[in-house]
Amino acid sequence: MLDSKIPKGPLADKWSKHKNDINLVNPANKRLIDVIVVGTGLAGSSAAASLAELGYNVKSLCFQDSPRRAHSIAAQGGINAAKNYQNDGDSVYRLFYDTVKGGDYRSREANVYRLAEVSANIIDQCVAQGVPFAREYDGLLDNRSFGGVLVSRTFYAKGQTGQQLLLGAYSALSRQISKGKVNMLNRHEMMDIVKIDGKARGIIARNLITGEIERHSAHAVVLCTGGYGNVFYLSTNAMGSNVSAAWRAHKKGSFFANTSFTQIHPTCIPVSGHYQSKLTLMSESLRNDGRIWVPKNIEDVIAIREGKKRPTELSEEERDYYLERRYPAFGNLVPRDVASRAAKERCDAGFGVNKTGQAVYLDFSSAFFRYGKTEALTRGIKDASQAEILEMGRAVVKSKYGNLFDMYKQITAENPYETPMMIYPAVHYTMGGLWVDYNLMTTVPGLFAAGEANFSDHGANRLGASALMQGLADGYFVLPYTIGDYLSDDIRTGEISTDRPEFVEAEKNVKSQIAALINNKGDVPVDDFHRRLGLIMWNKCGMSRNEKALKEAIKEIQELRQEFYARVSIPGSSNDFNPELDKAMRVGDFLELGESMCLDALARDESCGGHFREEFQTEDGEALRDDLNYKFVSAWECKGVPSDAKLHKEDLVYENIELKQRSYK
Amino acid sequence: MNITLKVWRQKGPNSLGKMETHPMSNVSEDMSFLEMMDVLNDKLIREGNEPIAFDHDCREGICGSCSMFINGEAHGPGRNVTTCQLHMRSFKDGETIHVEPWRSAAFPVIKDLAVDRSAFDRIIQSGGYVSVNTSGSTQDANAIPIPKHDADEAFDSATCIGCGACVATCKNSSAMLFVSAKVSQLSLLPQGKPEKKERVIRMVDQMDLEGFGNCTNTGACEVECPKGISITNIARMNREFLSSNLTSK
Numbered sequence: 001m002l003d004s005k006i007p008k009g010p011l012a013d014k015w016s017k018h019k020n021d022i023n024l025v026n027p028a029n030k031r032l033i034d035v036i037v038v039g040t041g042l043a044g045s046s047a048a049a050s051l052a053e054l055g056y057n058v059k060s061l062c063f064q065d066s067p068r069r070a071h072s073i074a075a076q077g078g079i080n081a082a083k084n085y086q087n088d089g090d091s092v093y094r095l096f097y098d099t100v101k102g103g104d105y106r107s108r109e110a111n112v113y114r115l116a117e118v119s120a121n122i123i124d125q126c127v128a129q130g131v132p133f134a135r136e137y138d139g140l141l142d143n144r145s146f147g148g149v150l151v152s153r154t155f156y157a158k159g160q161t162g163q164q165l166l167l168g169a170y171s172a173l174s175r176q177i178s179k180g181k182v183n184m185l186n187r188h189e190m191m192d193i194v195k196i197d198g199k200a201r202g203i204i205a206r207n208l209i210t211g212e213i214e215r216h217s218a219h220a221v222v223l224c225t226g227g228y229g230n231v232f233y234l235s236t237n238a239m240g241s242n243v244s245a246a247w248r249a250h251k252k253g254s255f256f257a258n259t260s261f262t263q264i265h266p267t268c269i270p271v272s273g274h275y276q277s278k279l280t281l282m283s284e285s286l287r288n289d290g291r292i293w294v295p296k297n298i299e300d301v302i303a304i305r306e307g308k309k310r311p312t313e314l315s316e317e318e319r320d321y322y323l324e325r326r327y328p329a330f331g332n333l334v335p336r337d338v339a340s341r342a343a344k345e346r347c348d349a350g351f352g353v354n355k356t357g358q359a360v361y362l363d364f365s366s367a368f369f370r371y372g373k374t375e376a377l378t379r380g381i382k383d384a385s386q387a388e389i390l391e392m393g394r395a396v397v398k399s400k401y402g403n404l405f406d407m408y409k410q411i412t413a414e415n416p417y418e419t420p421m422m423i424y425p426a427v428h429y430t431m432g433g434l435w436v437d438y439n440l441m442t443t444v445p446g447l448f449a450a451g452e453a454n455f456s457d458h459g460a461n462r463l464g465a466s467a468l469m470q471g472l473a474d475g476y477f478v479l480p481y482t483i484g485d486y487l488s489d490d491i492r493t494g495e496i497s498t499d500r501p502e503f504v505e506a507e508k509n510v511k512s513q514i515a516a517l518i519n520n521k522g523d524v525p526v527d528d529f530h531r532r533l534g535l536i537m538w539n540k541c542g543m544s545r546n547e548k549a550l551k552e553a554i555k556e557i558q559e560l561r562q563e564f565y566a567r568v569s570i571p572g573s574s575n576d577f578n579p580e581l582d583k584a585m586r587v588g589d590f591l592e593l594g595e596s597m598c599l600d601a602l603a604r605d606e607s608c609g610g611h612f613r614e615e616f617q618t619e620d621g622e623a624l625r626d627d628l629n630y631k632f633v634s635a636w637e638c639k640g641v642p643s644d645a646k647l648h649k650e651d652l653v654y655e656n657i658e659l660k661q662r663s664y665k
Numbered sequence: 666m667n668i669t670l671k672v673w674r675q676k677g678p679n680s681l682g683k684m685e686t687h688p689m690s691n692v693s694e695d696m697s698f699l700e701m702m703d704v705l706n707d708k709l710i711r712e713g714n715e716p717i718a719f720d721h722d723c724r725e726g727i728c729g730s731c732s733m734f735i736n737g738e739a740h741g742p743g744r745n746v747t748t749c750q751l752h753m754r755s756f757k758d759g760e761t762i763h764v765e766p767w768r769s770a771a772f773p774v775i776k777d778l779a780v781d782r783s784a785f786d787r788i789i790q791s792g793g794y795v796s797v798n799t800s801g802s803t804q805d806a807n808a809i810p811i812p813k814h815d816a817d818e819a820f821d822s823a824t825c826i827g828c829g830a831c832v833a834t835c836k837n838s839s840a841m842l843f844v845s846a847k848v849s850q851l852s853l854l855p856q857g858k859p860e861k862k863e864r865v866i867r868m869v870d871q872m873d874l875e876g877f878g879n880c881t882n883t884g885a886c887e888v889e890c891p892k893g894i895s896i897t898n899i900a901r902m903n904r905e906f907l908s909s910n911l912t913s914k
Contacts, residue, residue: 046799053799065779068789069723069728069729071722073727073728074723123806124803124806125803126806127803127806128803128804130819130854132816132817132819132823132850132854133806133816134816135810135811135813139810140807157823158820160727163727164823171793171794172794172797172799174786174789174794175794177790178790239724240722273695275696275700275701275704277700277703407725407750410726410746411697411750413695413752480799525706525710569711571710571713571716576776577776579716580716
């Protein structure tokens with residue numbers, strides 16, 4: 001039933017052949033076709049700009065006050081591309097292979113290969129737009145390494161790569177807005193998809209300033225609405241990041257895939273108190289130079305927690321560099337899921353180094369000395385003292401990661417140049433998302449999903465610096481082709497009237513949902529429910545999962561959802577700027593999504609990537625996959641409430657890669 | 666710690682606003698300023714009152730949404746921080762803290778502390794880009810080497826997050842720091858050079874159209890900019906604006 005529409009032929013030729021085979025829309029006809037793009041992150045901005053350049057009439061929405069603020073902006077470390085500028089053996093195939101392996105063999109070969117194939121073009125495109133990537137003294141682009149790979153293929157702009165890439169895409173979008181080819185609606189949120197004759201033909205949106213409900217029609221709708229890590233309340237996502245657009249699409253017929261595949265990022269600043277609203281990531285690039293450890297002896301752990309000892313007083317022999325110990329080949333650069341679980345394992349065993357017992361050290365002292373020595377020699381100082389070496393080394397590290405160190409200091413009031421950073425894993429990214437075929441179309445014709453909002457490229461675990469790559473690949477280079485194939489049937493359709501009964505009906509439903517929330521005579525603020533949902537998810541559907549806990553979580557979430565609709569309190573009116581109402585709508589959807597994630601996790605009796613079921617692990621605690629029974633994408637069809645959803649399976653076919661136990665030892 | 670908050674409340678763009686006083690007790694020093702606001706809003710909602718509206722999103726100092734004028738300073742005390750990265754440890758026990766929105770005719774208040782900064786978007790739309798299509802067949806990224814110094818300088822200008830602190834803090838409500846940062850980034854890079862003359866003229870025209878004031882070189886913007894953007898960008902823009910006007914056809 002699920003047709004992934006993967007083109008026939010050898011892997012390396014699929015995309016070129018597909019591009020040659022698909023239908024095109026001639027330039028004059030493109031002017032007759034409207035496309036709505038929801039979201040303005042990397043995928044959304046790049047898609048809206050590219051589609052407008054091609055000639056389509058584009059309407060673009062974002063809930064933020066400017067498209068430039070979408071959460072892609074916060075990505076720190078970098079973007080992968082198979083340029084092989086370092087001559088270290090990189091290639092399209094190797095990037096493809098690393099991504100499939102990193103995803104623990106739960107992604108589609110053809111999609112991932114296409115991603116690797118267009119990756120090099122992304123860098124060319126961004127440089128042409130004026131993205132100021134880091135460069136070497138020879139004027140050429142610099143690279144760094146990220147987790148799960150053995151080459152240096154990550155391009156970066158200090159610790160602000162996402163910002164620079166997004167501003168590049170935003171500038172392309174702005175150019176099209178100025179030409180009138182994109183109608184940009186800031187502070188607008190999508191409320192529902194409108195289907196006519198089974199096809200997506202528009203959306204209902206809400207103006208977040210006036211509260212007005214609006215109808216927007218189009219020949220196709222593209223959702224670039226990001227991930228749903230905020231279902232955990234505490235995550236590295238922005239406060240406004242939400243699942244609502246994707247979830248409403250799901251309820252209108254789009255299947256939701258691998259719902260429970262969540263990435264828990266190993267290096268985030270630990271939780272400090274109950275009032276905490278979000279967690280801050282410390283870029284994975286820090287693992288290039290930082291070494292992760294906890295004390296070897298429990299006595300030292302206790303002394304450190306009580307403030308009687310400082311981490312810097314511990315000798316090398318008294319430290320347990322557990323990643324280097326367990327994974328000698330990849331060391332501190334194992335993939336994120338592996339690094340996160342290893343931190344949890346040490347902390348669960350009682351070796352956590354802060355008061356809550358949920359933190360490990362990320363230590364730069366060896367990097368200070370290593371860089372310091374090189375720097376001293378480059379400057380011709382042969383007899384530098386330890387203190388001088390340390391100072392020079394700190395300066396080198398500062399030039400590489402200065403803004404991250406500053407951010408750490410700002411949040412924790414500790415100086416990471418003098419004492420190791422304390423870090424702990426936090427929810428960061430969701431590999432799951434709307435099911436799409438090779439053309440990035442969901443199971444609803446005319447409804448596309450790109451970027452983190454779809455499920456397609458990262459399997460059960462995403463490698464670092466690949467999210468930016470996928471967002472831009474989808475928006476700049478994939479969607480502009482594949483959407484044309486679909487729209488070639490629409491050249492005679494003409495403008496779609498928003499007076500059609502389908503629009504009237506959808507608008508009525510949205511209005512009654514809003515009215516029910518705003519008129520509820522409750523006594524509990526929205527955030528209260530969101531926090532409680534987050535806690536259930538983190539404890540029972542987080543870094544490790546088991547059948548019993550998942551079943552409990554499902555019941556608890558169902559109860560919480562009932563309580564939410566009975567007791568939520570939303571001040572103000574629906575015809576006004578009312579952020580509490582915006583939040584309530586989003587949390588209502590999270591309360592359904594959370595249950596679906598638990599159901600998905602429960603249906604997968606294996607461990608793979610970020611999905612770790614305690615019942616399924618090897619003797620040394622690694623994820624134990626079951627390729628015989630679970631080598632599929634789970635795609636859920638909405639049948640009303642989450643517990644009634646129907647599971648469809650897309651079998652993953654591996655023609656080019658041999659399935660292996662993933663090993664980073 | 667205990668503090669007293671005096672917060673600007675304004676129902677809408679055309680309503681009159683006023684300061685409202687809220688005493689707060691047991692505030693943790695480790696809270697961020699916005700988390701303290703969350704706690705206050707939670708209390709207001711539970712008491713049946715409307716919470717204080719303010720813009721915020723990433724809460725890690727990069728999206729540029731948050732925008733509070735605290736004790737007479739954009740983003741409050743401390744240098745190189747946004748409001749979301751400001752922590753309560755920067756304040757004293759018993760302190761009275763004044764919180765206002767960005768004040769500028771070009772940034773009308775939407776509600777309470779949230780303002781409309783779409784003027785910045787329109788300035789970028791007027792020319793803050795390189796006119797290159799996303800064809801995917803531009804030349805290889807390493808075809809034009811860019812001296813590291815130029816690339817680094819362009820990067821420093823490009824770190825602007827578009828928050829508007831420069832405008833809020835300027836006595837003239839000038840947007841010169843914002844505009845000049847984008848002008849500089851693009852004119853320092855070879856990719857931006859072909860359009861540099863038209864760009865600066867168009868962006869400055871739009872800036873004037875939006876009602877931002879002129880620059881009188883007080884340098885306040887540079888001090889309050891959370892990303893430490895330097896006013897040398899303004900000097901560069903002035904130079905380019907002048908030479909473009911003198912030499913354009």
